[in-house]
Each structure stands twice: as structure tokens, then as C-alpha cells.
Amino acid sequence: MLTVCLGNYCRSPFAALALARRGGDDVQVRSARLIGKWQDQPANPSMIKAAGRLGYDLSTHRAQQITLEMLDWADTVLTMNAAVLETLRTICTEDNAQKLGLYLGDRDVPDPMGQGGDVFNDCAVLIETGTALHIGRLP
Template sequence: MRNLLTVCLGNYCRSPVAQIALARRGGTAVTVRSAGLIGKWQGQPANPSMINAARRLGLDLTSHRAEQITLEALDWADEVLAMDTAVLDTLRAICGEANEHKLGLYLPGRDVPDPMGQGDEVFNDCAVLIEAGTALHIGRGHP
């Protein structure tokens, strides 16, 4: 069993979709959690536009509640997948040497663009990109 942690800025749009998409693809082989760097939306549901975008892919985000990153979550994870380079840089600054080897981008060499403040089409494109990225972490040589 692998423990994956997906992280974005607020755990409000991107990382929740990655969490449920990875969990669906990985089944019992993975446990997936998500978190955000900031606590602005802590305890709140996912962004309504992202809930709708995820629904189009057969993913149910309605039970999601945003969580802020903790050192305990970093310790728990086998892999920490940052949604963009800025998030990855912040994680490197806070995680300490013991966890740095676990860090990487969700899409190696590429950011998952933050859809906040944009239209539904951007949220839909973001969700599709995230769902497609699950193949990079589960399957094809991964347990």
C-alpha cells in the first residue's frame, strides 16, 4: 500500500480532484489524501465549479472538506505530489530534509494551472488534465 499526498495552494480545486482520481485508479493499492498550503478554505467544500468539472469525469467531490498541510501528513506520505512549482518550492522550505526525497510535481516538468477565478471551461480542462495524470503515478510500472 502506497500513501500519496496531493498538495495545492488551498485544497479547494486541484488537489481534491487529484486525490479522488488517484484513489479511483489505484483502488486498494493506494491511500490518497490531499491538503493545501494555506488554511483559507479549511473545513469548506471544494470549489463549486470544480465539483461540477469532477462530476463530468465521474468523480464525486461533494464530501471533500479542505485541509491545511501538516508535518504529520508529510511524514505519513510515501510520495507528496505538488500541483505546481510554487507549491513544490514552498513544500521544500517547510518539509525538512527527512521528507524532501518524497516531493515531486504531479505532472513532472509541468504545472497543473490553477483555475481559480476563471470560467467553467478552465475548471473542466484542469480536471481532465489531473485525471489523465493519474497514469503517471498508478499503473505503468507503479504498483
């Protein structure tokens, strides 16, 4: 599974972490970005804090650019919003296009960038809850 957002700085790295925890050893998840200035940079400090409140350690994340190899690797590509989904549709192969979808199915995960800690916390809860759409319910 591959999660993608604009910068790989807030939403997609946390989504990858949450999906990996929920899926356990049976699920491999990576995250990537379309554009941005955070290549090889850690996640946003506010998202690291929000993740920590939910028991996740996002401190080792480093942002990375999406590649065609990543798209080929993934069985499912989950985007955080419709704009990222549309951009990916223009750059991927026909085979990879069939793998694409929105993380929340029919709506965007709002981008918390530039907002306060409460917005990051709400975003993290929304992302964690959204794992149920992709991996079975927690025991």
C-alpha cells in the same frame, strides 16, 4: 500519497480522488493545502461540477491544512505547481524532501480559480490524465 495545492479547494482534492480511483484499494491518497481561507470548506463548486462530468463525487471533500504528520505519512507528495513545491521544500524535513515532486512531472497544473467552467473542465481532464504518471495504466 499526498496531493498539495495552495488552497486544497480545486486541484489537489480532485487529484487525490482521481488517484484513489485509479489505484483502487492498494492506494491511499490524501490532499492538503499550504495556505488559504477554505479550511474545512467544500471544494470549489465549479470543480465539483467538472469532477461530476468525469464520474467523480467531490461533494464530501473538506479543505485541510498540511501538517508535518501528513508529510511523514505520505510515501509520495505531489504538488500541483512549482511554487507549492518550492514552499514545501522550505518547511519539510530532509527525509520528507525526497518525497516531493510535481504532479505532472515537469510542468504545473494550471490553477483554474477565477476562471470559467471550461477551464475547470480542462483542469480536471488534465489531472485525471496525469494519474497515469503515478499509477499504472488503466486495464
